[in-house]
Every structure is written in structure tokens, then in C-alpha cells.
Amino acid sequence: MIDNAESLTGPKALGLFLRTHRERVTPEMVGLPGSSRRRTSGLRREELAQISGISATWYTWIEQGRDVSISAATLDNLANALRMEPAAREYLFSLAAVKDPQAVHISGAPDVSLKNCVNQFTCPAYLLDSCWNVLAWNAQAEALFSGWLGGDPQPNLLDFMFLHPLARKLVTNWAERAKRVVAEFRAETSHYAHSDAVRETVISLRERSTDFNQWWTQQEVLSREGGERRFNHPAEGEKSYLQQTFFPAGYADCKLVMLVPQE
Incomplete structure (x- = not known):
């Protein structure tokens, strides 16, 4: 059953997107030691927060979908830490409703x-x-x-x-x-x-x-x-x-x- 209330943007969508990508990045990919005792191959929230220069609590709130203000600098740090490709980075900024200086968008209906x-x-x-x-x-x-x-x-x-x-x-x-x-x-x-x-x-x-x-x-x-x-x-x-x-x-x-x- 699909949740028709799902949004393509907003805090919850942002949190889900970050969590999914965090779980794909291994410690070794960002220069951290791995361990056979880890329950997951992806980064922990605390590790990503440390690499991105923000507190673990603040990052947890973001991933939980809380309505918090996120700066362009923080998004940039997260995108870099998660090794995001340009398309994923652009999508990240859009979900956070933060203007990406590199984004250019004009509109017009075809005639x-x-x-x-x-x-x-x-x-x-x-x-x-x-x-x-x-x-x-x-x-x-x-x-x-x-x-x-x-x-x-x-x-x-x-x-x-x-x-x-x-x-x-x-x-x-x-x-x-x-x-x-x-x-x-x-x-x-x-x-x-x-x-x-x-x-x-x-x-x-x-x-x-x-x-x-x-x-x-x-x-x-x-x-x-x-x-x-x-x-x-x-x-x-x-x-x-x-x-x-x-x-x-x-x-x-x-x-x-x-x-x-x-x-």
C-alpha cells in the first residue's frame, strides 16, 4: 500500500534520502577503520556528523525529519562526506529547500x-x-x-x-x-x-x-x-x-x- 501523503520534498524526505546514502558509505570509503563487529556496513550517524563538522544530535534531528534549519555549508559538507555525485547533490539541496548557487532554472511553456x-x-x-x-x-x-x-x-x-x-x-x-x-x-x-x-x-x-x-x-x-x-x-x-x-x-x-x- 502506497502512502499517497508522501512528499517529494520536506524534512522527512530529506532525512530518508540522507539515511539511505549514509548506509551505503563504508568507513573505509571515508578513511575510517572498519570492524567485523559492526552491525552495518554503512556509516554510523555519529561518524557522519563528525566528518561533516556538526553535532551528532543535530544530524540525528535532520535524519529523523525534524523541521530544523540547515545551511548551504552544512549540506555541502554532508554531500562531500557521502561522496555524492552532482545529480545526488543537487537533489539534496532541493529536498532541503536551500538554494544551490550552481543551480540554474528558467521556465517556459512550449509553443x-x-x-x-x-x-x-x-x-x-x-x-x-x-x-x-x-x-x-x-x-x-x-x-x-x-x-x-x-x-x-x-x-x-x-x-x-x-x-x-x-x-x-x-x-x-x-x-x-x-x-x-x-x-x-x-x-x-x-x-x-x-x-x-x-x-x-x-x-x-x-x-x-x-x-x-x-x-x-x-x-x-x-x-x-x-x-x-x-x-x-x-x-x-x-x-x-x-x-x-x-x-x-x-x-x-x-x-x-x-x-x-x-x-
């Missing part, structure tokens, strides 16, 4: 001209919003995702990956790719932590997909990146692409995804 640009590409291309709804796509994308794009009046990439029967047949190594998709989407929620639409998207998918729910609870955060994307097309067989993702200037809530065929 018709931006959507029409998608049709100018000769390779499969599509435009996504913050919830990964597919706002526009070209004929090449519709041919690749035949049976989904063009047939769903409100296509959503997450719904396709986890709920559409075509996905597990079309996407090569579906489980590996789908797990990464969850981590990439979690990273992007740092930009839209206060968005009701994004929050409802997560809640809905957790209710409808056990796979999405399992991987969401693992708190993995990964930057969306390009790379090879392979498909088992029912009519054309094995197809390989290099994915490139772009963020149109002035449209921070949108991303343009291109799949460039590989020879």
Missing part, C-alpha cells in the same frame, strides 16, 4: 514552433515535459515506437516503460534500462520538487507498477545521459541508436530527445 521543430529531424525525435509526457514526436519516432506513439492520445514515456506491454519486447535489456530511467527521473524531480503534477505522476506509477515502486524506494539518483539505446523492432529487427538529449533555451520544463542511428 507551436518548438513542437514543429521536432518534425524537421530525420532521425527519431520527441519532446518531453517535466512529467515525461510526450508533447510532440516525428514520423520516425512513431515508426520506432509503433503500437504506442500514434495510438495513445496522451503518451507518457514512464507509462510506456512500466505499463505498456510493448516496452519489455521493444527495449533491449528492459530491466537494466527501466531501473536507470527511475533514477534519472528522480534526479529531474529536484527541479520540480513543488510540482503537484510531478508528485502525482510518481504516486500514480508507484500504485500501478511494482517495478517502478521497488526501484523508486531505492533512492538512486543518476543524471540523464546519452549513450547507446538498442531496440528489438518487430518489423525491422535489432536497431541501435545514440541518444542525445537537449534542453531548448527558454523551456526548462522541456527536453528534446534524439535517437541518432548507429552504423
Whole structure:
């Protein structure tokens, strides 16, 4: 049973995120001696607090989800101590509702001209919003995702990956790719932590997909990146692409995804 009251931001979400990452960092990773008598392989709260330069009591309050004020310097120390990658660090700052000086965010709704640009590409291309709804796509994308794009009046990439029967047949190594998709989407929620639409998207998918729910609870955060994307097309067989993702200037809530065929 999924708790529909769960928030993507706030003290409790912050505490859970920190605890999950603390439990993944071993003493050896931060230069502390290990011991076979330890009940857990991760850092203790007291150890993380010491490394981060804060009191154990103060850190415990943070992890317990108490409503305490946290400075950018403290977050920086915690992120460094936990060896967080840039995407995880950005997510940490967002959960704490503290401005990250490195974060840049502009917004704007896509207009018709931006959507029409998608049709100018000769390779499969599509435009996504913050919830990964597919706002526009070209004929090449519709041919690749035949049976989904063009047939769903409100296509959503997450719904396709986890709920559409075509996905597990079309996407090569579906489980590996789908797990990464969850981590990439979690990273992007740092930009839209206060968005009701994004929050409802997560809640809905957790209710409808056990796979999405399992991987969401693992708190993995990964930057969306390009790379090879392979498909088992029912009519054309094995197809390989290099994915490139772009963020149109002035449209921070949108991303343009291109799949460039590989020879």
C-alpha cells in the first residue's frame, strides 16, 4: 500500500534520502577503520556528523525529519562526506529547500514552433515535459515506437516503460534500462520538487507498477545521459541508436530527445 501523503520534498524526505546514502558509505570509503563487529556496513550517524563538522544530535534531528534549519555549508559538507555525485547533490539541496548557487532554472511553456521543430529531424525525435509526457514526436519516432506513439492520445514515456506491454519486447535489456530511467527521473524531480503534477505522476506509477515502486524506494539518483539505446523492432529487427538529449533555451520544463542511428 502506497502512502499517497508522501512528499517529494520536506524534512522527512530529506532525512530518508540522507539515511539511505549514509548506509551505503563504508568507513573505509571515508578513511575510517572498519570492524567485523559492526552491525552495518554503512556509516554510523555519529561518524557522519563528525566528518561533516556538526553535532551528532543535530544530524540525528535532520535524519529523523525534524523541521530544523540547515545551511548551504552544512549540506555541502554532508554531500562531500557521502561522496555524492552532482545529480545526488543537487537533489539534496532541493529536498532541503536551500538554494544551490550552481543551480540554474528558467521556465517556459512550449509553443507551436518548438513542437514543429521536432518534425524537421530525420532521425527519431520527441519532446518531453517535466512529467515525461510526450508533447510532440516525428514520423520516425512513431515508426520506432509503433503500437504506442500514434495510438495513445496522451503518451507518457514512464507509462510506456512500466505499463505498456510493448516496452519489455521493444527495449533491449528492459530491466537494466527501466531501473536507470527511475533514477534519472528522480534526479529531474529536484527541479520540480513543488510540482503537484510531478508528485502525482510518481504516486500514480508507484500504485500501478511494482517495478517502478521497488526501484523508486531505492533512492538512486543518476543524471540523464546519452549513450547507446538498442531496440528489438518487430518489423525491422535489432536497431541501435545514440541518444542525445537537449534542453531548448527558454523551456526548462522541456527536453528534446534524439535517437541518432548507429552504423
